Amino acid sequence: MIGLDTSHAVAFTEILNAKNNTGDLAGVRVTAAFPGGSSDLPASRDRVEGYTAKIRDMGVEIVPSIDELLKRVDAVMLESVDGRPHLEQVRPVIAARKPVFVDKPFAGSLRDCCAIARLAADARVPIFSSSSLRFGSGFQAARRGESPAGEVKGCHAWSPCSLEPHHPDLFWYGIHGVEVLYTVMGPGCTSVTRTNSAGADVVVGLWKDGRIGVFHGIRDGKATYGALVFGTKDVAPAGNYEGYRPLVVEIARFFKSGRPPVAMEETLELYAFMEAADESKRQGGKPVAVADVLAQAEQEAQALLGKQ
Structure with a gap:
């Protein structure tokens, strides 16, 4: 270790x-x-x-x-x-x-x-x-389409999102909620838009198949972990933190x-999602292409x- x-x-x-x-x-x-x-x-x-x-x-x-x-x-x-x-x-x-x-x-x-x-x-x-958070049984069931919501058509995930000045904003603690979002949605996000305030972040991702995934990072008020799944059968919560x-x-x-x-490809994409969120913040909330951010980082x- x-x-x-x-x-x-x-x-x-x-x-x-x-x-x-x-x-x-x-x-x-x-x-x-x-x-x-x-x-x-x-x-x-x-x-x-x-x-x-x-x-x-x-x-x-x-x-x-x-x-x-x-x-x-x-x-x-x-x-x-x-x-x-x-x-x-x-x-x-x-x-x-x-x-x-x-x-x-x-x-x-x-x-x-x-x-x-x-x-x-x-x-x-x-x-x-x-x-x-990725390996919570409820989030894994949602990924497989086996939650009460059925096949995933969208997701709203949340977690605490304290900041640390040496790291990109979401890398430090928002990663937990973003990991949940990607666990449920899978890879394929094309663009990211971020709205930011002192107490919260809301990051909206557009997936290539038209689905929308949202991460809500909490800094003010009760901060918990979770996800709401929009599916073919229902709109239903999926999973909790299981240690x-x-x-x-x-x-x-x-x-x-x-x-x-x-898969490493999924891990790199979710970190590119978080970096794109920072770039969107720098640009006043404009949409940022995940692929462009990742390509720049790879160079x-x-x-x-x-x-x-």
């Missing part, structure tokens, strides 16, 4: 290292960890010491570097709460050809998301990234099989990797 500055590191370790795990969780344990941490980010700096102590108390070996970690493990969970160092932290993991799960945010910029995806693809290293266990089960299954449960990633 890389990055002990998030509650996810403690929660995931508790699940994986529980006694008598069965099924997909059997035989997958956190055995070594590198604390990491970002000195300019209070959410990291102020928590890494305490979380590291908790994980050490669970019998996990704490190591001084990623290189030392890679000598001791078969696969890696990159948990650093700060997305900015993810590219540099994942490079040696990919070079060592270890399967890797990258927790949200996938990276600190869309450019870095594309760079990580390119490095992993070129090395043929299995990789995926996801919010825990970390469904995601951890998917991670364990992925480490054993080498098959990512989320920047190629240039970045070409210089290194």
